Amino acid sequence: MQRHKHLKNIFILIVFLFLYLPIITLIIFSFNTSSLNIVFEGFTLDWYTKLFSNSALLEALLNTIIVSVVSTGVSTIIGSLAAIGLYKFNFWGKELINKLLYIPVVIPEIVLGISLLSVYTLLKLDLGMGTLIISHIAFSIPFVIISVRTVLNSTNFQIEEAAHDLGANELKTFFYVIIPEIMPGIISGATLAFTLSLDDVIISYFTAGPGSNTLPLQIYSMIKTGITPDVNALTTLMIVVIMIVLMISSLIQIRKIKKEAM
Amino acid sequence: MKKVMVSLKNVFKDYDEKKIIKGINLDIMEGEFLTLLGPSGCGKTTLLRTISGLEKVSSGKIYIDGEDVTDVIPRKRAVNTIFQNFALFSHMTVEKNIEFGLKMKKVPKEESRKRVKEIIELIQMEGFEDRKPSQLSGGQQQRVALARGLVNMPKVLLLDEPLSSLDMKLRKQMEIDLQRIQKKLGITFIYVTHDQDEALSMSDRVAIINNGVIEQIDTPKNLYNYPKTKFVADFIGESNQFKAVVVSCEKDEAIIKLEIDLEIKIKNNNYDVGENLVVIIRPEQFKLAKERDVTNCFYVKTKEHIYNGAFTKVLGKVAKKEIEFIIYNDDEYTKNEEVKLKFNSDDIVILEDNDEQK
Structure with a gap:
């Protein structure tokens, strides 16, 4: 029994090391005085100050935030409405659309990137923030639809009739009953869209133009000449931000669970 | 002499060529507990839905409290429905669920709060106001669904097999509660079920529906003692x-x-x-x-x-x-x-x- 327990703990340790060792290494080397990621020579914050004076990187960060926020917002609204429409109404070709939804999900990103680029060229659109945002909206929508649809499938749509019966008109039913009821699906769809947009490289590579460099693209171009510690510093900062967001969301969740248990 | 609260005049309902309701005439009195009883697929639920307006009639007229409501949309009718699977709003608390109808009708906050409180007392759910439906038992959810309809003081409450998802013991208790609440408030109840025990124990009158027509409408006692058709004799009790x-x-x-x-x-x-x-x-x-x-x-x-x-x-x-x-x-x-x-x-x-x- 005792030996089994040790084996179990060792196994867990290995799994965690496998997951977190690269990240820990990266964080440590972001404070390294040497510009080579091989030996740790001494502690410094130089890379962080260097990072904040790198205007190209900061511009890329701003672009990324704009693209992610706008594309998440638009794709969440379109995707949610589409999911409700696909769920509620029967029309010719509905089955086909439901099947087609999965194509952008399973298709290699590089194919999607090339095809979007050829569409833009055909339409003679200049590559830039506009085309980048449109591309991100395009690949996010199916994810939102699928996520919202999952919740819709487990929702009892008689609540709609109940709302009408209790005196709510179509609009009030939609905003007071349907939307809050499927909110978990909308939120998870939006989260998915946001994370996909945030770290997308391949599609952005094809559809971004001058002046619309995103953070992943910028990092990608920086590491072509070897990984420099300022990239380490940047990713460390990103990890910190993600940790804070995760912590806040779990705190909210814990508080909610506690409240419901009362 | 009590007045007629709901009146169905020659109601027909077809779904794509299929006749579901084939000419039903029915008068339901004020304060009456009337049950529509029949086997599944006989059209009883459809009939109930034509009264709530969730289903349009193919032909015929429906009157509620003397007013022709045949072409009136559901939210403008003075009726409320209790659905088979409760259809509670899962993101709202018990209190918010019950309050919903009053909020939609823009009832002043003060009065609304008073009525919600009274109805929660009536269904004996004090202390559960802030719970979500998922934190309630089936019987409690049933009570909340009932309260959510009753708080609007409808002229008629329509109940669509509300007890079918509860277990036997709870069902018996709810039967007693339903009767108590109905008599206390004096609201006309139209109740749909396929369970003859429920129908016989609660109703003032029972309408036996078969194949889209009323086979017989009478008091439970008369239905049992003097069935007018073979179907009724067979459906009510053993024969x-x-x-x-x-x-x-x-x-x-x-x-x-x-x-x-x-x-x-x-x-x-x-x-x-x-x-x-x-x-x-x-x-x-x-x-x-x-x-x-x-x-x-x-x-x-x-x-x-x-x-x-x-x-x-x-x-x-x-x-x-x-x-x-x-x-x-x-x-x-x-x-x-x-x-x-x-x-x-x-x-x-x-x-x-x-x-x-x-």
């Missing part, structure tokens, strides 16, 4: 149905011959000799006959005894006809292969055999 033919007619009396080769004397009700009839005898209307009894007696070969506490149900056979009768446990009865039964010809129900005419 033995015997084919019979009129043998001879006199001024006041007629003699008919049952399919079990038994001739009985009944009141003449304008019968013709040779006319086909159906005789309905409830299991409990058979009594053990004594040796000396001669009229309305016959011998039964017993097949099975089903003990049921206060009584024993016996399945037997007479001339290839299966019959069912009841022996009370204090009766002097020993399990025999053959038993002599009698019945009183005044108690039995005699119907014309419509099948033969078709």
Whole structure:
């Protein structure tokens, strides 16, 4: 029994090391005085100050935030409405659309990137923030639809009739009953869209133009000449931000669970 | 004299060529507890939905409290529905669920709060105001659904098999609660169910629906004692149905011959000799006959005894006809292969055999 327990703990340790060792290494080397990621020579914050004076990187960060926020917002609204429409109404070709939804999900990103680029060229659109945002909206929508649809499938749509019966008109039913009821699906769809947009490289590579460099693209171009510690510093900062967001969301969740248990 | 609260005039409903409701006329009185009872697929739920407006009638008129509401949309009708699966808003608390209708009707906050509080007391759910539906038991959810409808003080409350998802014990309790609440508030209840026990125990009147038409509408007692069709006799309670033919007619009396080769004397009700009839005898209307009894007696070969506490149900056979009768446990009865039964010809129900005419 005792030996089994040790084996179990060792196994867990290995799994965690496998997951977190690269990240820990990266964080440590972001404070390294040497510009080579091989030996740790001494502690410094130089890379962080260097990072904040790198205007190209900061511009890329701003672009990324704009693209992610706008594309998440638009794709969440379109995707949610589409999911409700696909769920509620029967029309010719509905089955086909439901099947087609999965194509952008399973298709290699590089194919999607090339095809979007050829569409833009055909339409003679200049590559830039506009085309980048449109591309991100395009690949996010199916994810939102699928996520919202999952919740819709487990929702009892008689609540709609109940709302009408209790005196709510179509609009009030939609905003007071349907939307809050499927909110978990909308939120998870939006989260998915946001994370996909945030770290997308391949599609952005094809559809971004001058002046619309995103953070992943910028990092990608920086590491072509070897990984420099300022990239380490940047990713460390990103990890910190993600940790804070995760912590806040779990705190909210814990508080909610506690409240419901009362 | 009570006024008519809901009136259906010649209501028809088709779904793509398929006739669901085939001409229903029905008047429901103010404060009445009326049940629409029928097998699944008979159109009872559809009928209920035409009253709430969630379903449009194909033809006919619907009046609520004297007003023609045939073309009025659901939210403008003074009725509320309790749905089979409750249809509670899962993201809202108990209180918010109940409050919803009042909020939609823009009832002032103060009055709304008072009415919600009163109704929560009525359904005995004090202390649960801030819970979400998922944190409630089935019976509690049922109460909340009921309160959410009742708080609007509808003229009519429509209940669509509200107890079907509850277990037996809870259902019995809810039956009592429903009756108590209905009598207290005096709201007209129209209740849909396929469960005859529910229908008989709660209703003032029951409408038996079959195949889109009302077979019979009457008090539970009359439905049981005086069924007007074979379907009603069969659907309400247990019944033995015997084919019979009129043998001879006199001024006041007629003699008919049952399919079990038994001739009985009944009141003449304008019968013709040779006319086909159906005789309905409830299991409990058979009594053990004594040796000396001669009229309305016959011998039964017993097949099975089903003990049921206060009584024993016996399945037997007479001339290839299966019959069912009841022996009370204090009766002097020993399990025999053959038993002599009698019945009183005044108690039995005699119907014309419509099948033969078709």
